[in-house]
Amino acid sequence: MKILIITIFVFSSFNYIQAEHLDSRFEFSLTCDINPDSVPRKIVRKRFDPPVYPREALSYGAESVVSVLYDTNNKGEVINERILWQVNTINELDSNDTRFDKYFSRSALRTIRSQTFKASKDNEEGILSTKDQNSIIYFMIQGDENTFNLGNKFNRTLKRVKDATNNINKIPKLIQDIEEHLNSNKLTDVQRGSFLYLKAHLIYTKQPNSEEIKPLLIEMKDLIDSSLPYGPNAFKSLAFGSLLLGQIYINEQKWEKAILVLEEAIHFGNQGQSLSPRFFNAHLQLGIAHYSNGNWCGAAKSWARAKMMAASKYTNYVFPEALEVYVNYANGRLDS
Numbered sequence: 279m280k281i282l283i284i285t286i287f288v289f290s291s292f293n294y295i296q297a298e299h300l301d302s303r304f305e306f307s308l309t310c311d312i313n314p315d316s317v318p319r320k321i322v323r324k325r326f327d328p329p330v331y332p333r334e335a336l337s338y339g340a341e342s343v344v345s346v347l348y349d350t351n352n353k354g355e356v357i358n359e360r361i362l363w364q365v366n367t368i369n370e371l372d373s374n375d376t377r378f379d380k381y382f383s384r385s386a387l388r389t390i391r392s393q394t395f396k397a398s399k400d401n402e403e404g405i406l407s408t409k410d411q412n413s414i415i416y417f418m419i420q421g422d423e424n425t426f427n428l429g430n431k432f433n434r435t436l437k438r439v440k441d442a443t444n445n446i447n448k449i450p451k452l453i454q455d456i457e458e459h460l461n462s463n464k465l466t467d468v469q470r471g472s473f474l475y476l477k478a479h480l481i482y483t484k485q486p487n488s489e490e491i492k493p494l495l496i497e498m499k500d501l502i503d504s505s506l507p508y509g510p511n512a513f514k515s516l517a518f519g520s521l522l523l524g525q526i527y528i529n530e531q532k533w534e535k536a537i538l539v540l541e542e543a544i545h546f547g548n549q550g551q552s553l554s555p556r557f558f559n560a561h562l563q564l565g566i567a568h569y570s571n572g573n574w575c576g577a578a579k580s581w582a583r584a585k586m587m588a589a590s591k592y593t594n595y596v597f598p599e600a601l602e603v604y605v606n607y608a609n610g611r612l613d614s
Contacts, residue, residue, distance in 0.1 A: 318400035320408060321350060327392035329415050332381035335366070339427070340378045341510035342366035342417045344386040347410055354395035354406040359387055362412065365509030367427035370468060386415045418510060423547075426511050428469050431459060439476050442483070449480050456480075471501040472515040475522070482522060486529065495523045517546035521560055528563055533571040540564040558587045558595045569604055574611040581605050 335342065343366070348359040361383050368375050390413060397404045419425075426432060435456060442448040456477045460470060478494040498519050502512050520543035527536035540560050547557040561584035568576030581601065588595040 319398045320401045321354065321395040321406055322398045324354065324394045324396045325392070326394070327389055329389040329417070330385050331417055332378070332385050334381050335378045335417070336419075338368075338378070339419065339422070339425075340367050341419060341422070341427075342378070342382040343507070343509055343513070344382050344415045344417070345507065346386055346390045346413050346415065348390050348413070350395055350406055350408045350411065352405070352407045356391055356393050359390045361387070363507050365507055365512075366417075367510050370509035370511050371427065371429060371466065382417060385417075389415060416510075423514060423517075426472065426514060428472055428511055432469060432472060435459065435473070435476060439480060442480060446484050449484050453477055453480055467501045467505040468509070468512050468515065471498040471519075472511065474498040474501070475515055475519045478519070478522060482526070486526075491526060492523065495519050513546050517543050517557075520546060521557075524560065524563060524567075528567060531570070533567045536567040537564065537571065537573075537576070540567065558584055558593070561587065562598070562601070565601070565605075565608075569608055574608045577608040578605070578612050581608070 342364060344364045345362040346359060347362045348356050351357050364379055364382060364386075366378055366382060368378055395406060397406060426436065435452075438448070438452055438455075442452050456473055459465070459473050460477075465473070474494050475498050478491045478498070481488050481494070482491050499516065502508070502516055505512060508516070520539050524536050524540035524543055527533075527539060540563060543560050544557060544564065547560070561580050565577045565580035565584065568574075568580055581597075581604075584595075585597050587593055588597045
């Protein structure tokens with residue numbers, strides 16, 4: 279199965295703007311597993327106009343995730359398109375603040391309307407009419423994967439966390455301050471989960487083997503999961519939390535758990551910031567976990583993805599030469 283992703287880069291100021299289109303019924307399986315329960319597609323996309331990042335939202339730095347339902351007629355044209363839900367970085371904090379909803383919705387619906395479809399190879403009857411198709415469009419600002427819109431208190435704390443990473447003497451006081459924030463009853467679940475991630479990150483920086491870290495990350499995930507559907511801030515927090523948890527499992531040589539968590543991190547990270555160095559390293563680590571677990575296909579595909587990222591003109595990543603011997607071995611076992 280494949281992800282269908284269309285990425286648009288529009289140069290504005292100093293960032294690349296990325297609008298990604300993902301059909302929600304497709305998953306990118308890094309483990310090379312085939313889902314026997316998957317339902318064959320009746321139709322496949324023939325053409326569409328890429329989404330345009332709303333100028334009003336871009337100037338404010340707002341990001342969004344928009345889910346759209348639609349039907350298709352017997353000509354393969356989209357009909358009855360409608361917004362199922364939308365979460366952006368503004369209403370993620372205040373559900374009553376809808377100032378950018380109409381701009382993201384308008385752009386998403388315009389893209390959905392432009393689609394035309396043809397029969398898939400599994401559709402022997404050639405019927406093109408369908409009901410309740412679901413697509414999700416991500417409006418994310420490339421380069422802002424470390425930028426959150428979770429309020430001034432969180433933003434100030436995040437800046438202090440970055441400083442404390444280079445000066446561990448600041449960590450104990452900062453953890454105390456984070457715990458005070460966590461005692462507030464005014465936080466949203468996404469804010470509280472993100473503060474838990476910052477606390478876990480600080481503890482890991484000072485004491486990587488601490489048993490406090492995993493419970494914090496699990497609590498974080500449970501909190502954010504209670505706030506479905508995910509918005510941009512939720513995707514970012516879950517990605518970083520899963521990356522940290524994956525690193526812990528790698529250190530513990532718990533390969534199966536590392537594979538599960540790193541694949542989650544890459545899934546969350548792919549909702550916008552797929553060229554981040556964090557996710558380049560995640561693919562390297564995922565390959566190591568697959569290799570150590572004897573999954574040659576998973577190792578080969580993970581490292582191939584890392585090589586693709588290293589070859590991109592938008593990055594300066596270097597694929598480790600020391601891994602090449604393992605890449606060749608995994609590919610050799612895959613061929614056999």
